[in-house]
Amino acid sequence: MAAAPIAQRVFITGASSGLGAALARAYAQQGAILGLVARRRELLGELVASLPNSVAHQIYVLDVTDHAALRAAAQHFLAGGAVDVVIANAGISHGTLTEHGADLAVFQRIVDTNLIATVATFAPFIAAMTAQVQGGRAAPRLVGIGSVAGIRGLPGAGAYSASKAAVISYCEALRVELRGRGIGVVTIAPGYIATPMTDHNSYRMPFLMPADSFARKAIAAIAVGSSYCVLPWQMGVVAKMLRLLPDAVYDRLFAHAPRKARSAP
Template structure:
């Protein structure tokens, strides 16, 4: 199995029915990978599968990633059917504006954390023991991929839950990466900037370096194949992220205090 061309790869992907997930699914399928596609919406998931090359090779799982029993069952089915997985991508994610001053935003905060953070753990968990049991050469082909965000690098006003969730994903994947280093299993964190998806199209403000999802997928697949520990895509947002990370709090606060907010109550 060659990560560089995707042929023979077994890829389990959540949040597959739209946006980044759909672009990743199309890119991997185009390279000859066999996919396990997870999403909540049956019609969109079925349409995606049917649009892929050799659709009969791919398996679909209609579920909410916060239903951990259903997610475990899907992972077990994929492992049994394909004799394991090479790449597991915890891509499912949601976003909306949240403000702590509004008590009614608590439910949205909890939902965002459940989908973006806890479900990342629940997506990876069924695969780790199986990957660790493989011979060394096979373990070194394995990838666990978490999808962070530039929003996880510094907290953005009006996006308290989303920023917190993506910061948690980045930190969680770093912890897991170090934990699995001795086993030779690569944990890859990808932090998208602004990608042209349904999630970002609700934004009413300018989005610098906006990237089409197919271009994002091409770069993401390369990053995953290389087993890189962390990458911001596009690279221009990576430069911005480094500057933001180094900026002192007083400067960051002054610049971003009046930044536009993501809409609430979506």
Template sequence: MAELHGATARQRVFLTGASSGIGMALARAYAQQGAVLGLVARRAAELEALRASLPAPDGQAHRVYALDVTDHAALQSAAEAFMAEFGGADVVIANAGISQGTLTEYQEDLAAFERIMAVNVTAAFATFTPFVARMKALPEAQRRRCRLVGIGSVAGIRGLPGAEAYSASKAAMISYCESLRVELRACGIKVVTVAPGYIDTPMTQVNHYRMPFLMPADQFAERARRTIEDGVSYRVIPWQMGVVAKLLRALPNWLYDMAFARAPHKKRNL
């Protein structure tokens, strides 16, 4: 999209939660398309291993930023360093997320609830903040190629028992991105919400229950990349889970409650 130091135009992608799962798959999908990446995650060794495995566009090395996304000052510094080096960013993906079973009846689960909300929601705000003003200052044609992307979940469409924090965080992400999308519509910056169903990653591999329409992470990432490129406002991937999500949303509360009262729970205290 934008030129890098006068070289051939390349997409510049800043991605959190890059060291495993969906984040790693997205990094590979974008690198295969020739993008230059800013990779953010806590684990430095895993980030370096990922960077070493990715093709680099025209000698442009990808950048890694080992930090916790709840450290907002460090996150802002990483964003500013990426923009300073590459002249901005075209795609910013707030993907960092954690999942754990939580139950309100247990006081000790409060810390897990707060941590999940901090990583899955507040960090998305902190991820986007450094980029918005810079994007808004671009000429109109360039603004319309910019993307701010929030990774939600079908778990945010209706609350799942035993996943109170995770469902709440993903519902918040969906609503937050919708608010931001409407806010930025006039200036042409696209805000995209991608809601994964069950994707085969370390996060889902600990689930001990049936996961319908389970999708390999690389297939999800390529479909998500195309969704982002097209500037689609909201999409559930895979599409079959999108149909299920619409049906669940349409159920009256009494029927939904009866159907899901005995649904399997995520493990607590992971």
């Protein structure tokens, strides 16, 4: 009789809603055992209760900018066995304007959550994943969530665009660093996905994609080890076109683009 396949073990930050919750649902449906990180205990509890094999999953209630708590959560999940996929999904978005002094703290919070917490999420797993590969475990994956907003700077969203551009570049650097160790680094760059984050946008969002569809396609890209994947694919075409635009043309086109509301007074 053939041995039963080994269940994947997957660690996801920002798991209480939006992309993180959709990824958790999709992985759980595949039989994965999850470690789920978020700040909101009630939402995490509701999510886990709705998942198949709910008693097998672990929840960690913390803010990803608390690096000591994040490391402790990672170590606890690692103690339960090899980890196959780590998704640094936690992220926030607010409109920001450099001219407003009150926005400096918002810039800092966005960069700390979107970029620095990605580094802090991955760091505790690298040595363990290296050992896993040496022991014959299939290649594990570290997954960073970038954004199409990181391809070019969006007016009124300087902090968010900068943080996501940095995530894309950081994951590229890490991918090359870890190439010889058998650890894959995957960057997923979402366009507009229907989540609580985009619910507040008052402007038209082209190619808006349901979160569950995003999760299925993202998991497929992670499984094959894609280095970089834009979802939906139509936004990948748009992103390439934007990247190729001369600065003068881009500036003129986006000078009056709709902007996300500021959160600071």
